[in-house]
Amino acid sequence: MKTTLEIADPLLEEARRIATRDGETLRSLVEQGLRKVVAERRTRRKRFVLGDASVDGEGLRPEFADASWEKMRDLIYGDRGP
Numbered sequence: 001m002k003t004t005l006e007i008a009d010p011l012l013e014e015a016r017r018i019a020t021r022d023g024e025t026l027r028s029l030v031e032q033g034l035r036k037v038v039a040e041r042r043t044r045r046k047r048f049v050l051g052d053a054s055v056d057g058e059g060l061r062p063e064f065a066d067a068s069w070e071k072m073r074d075l076i077y078g079d080r081g082p
Contacts, residue, residue, distance in 0.1 A: 005030075 007015075019029045064072055 015029055016026055018024075019026045022029075063075060067075070
């Protein structure tokens with residue numbers, strides 16, 4: 001795809017010198033730079049993954065097996081309940 005970019009003169013001149021020195025085209029140098037920036041920013045935005053914070057155990061204690069939420073809350077908080 002063709003596009004037009006405005007690049008500061010000193011940067012463009014240096015990029016041309018580097019491309020000439022290394023036997024590359026200015027286009028390939030610009031594409032390499034864009035690929036590098038895109039890759040860096042892509043890795044910076046990795047999705048958050050919540051770590052597994054579960055603990056070993058044997059499930060619910062017997063007194064909670066068939067309990068309603070209210071009964072569980074009463075057993076957990078006792079006299080400190082809401």
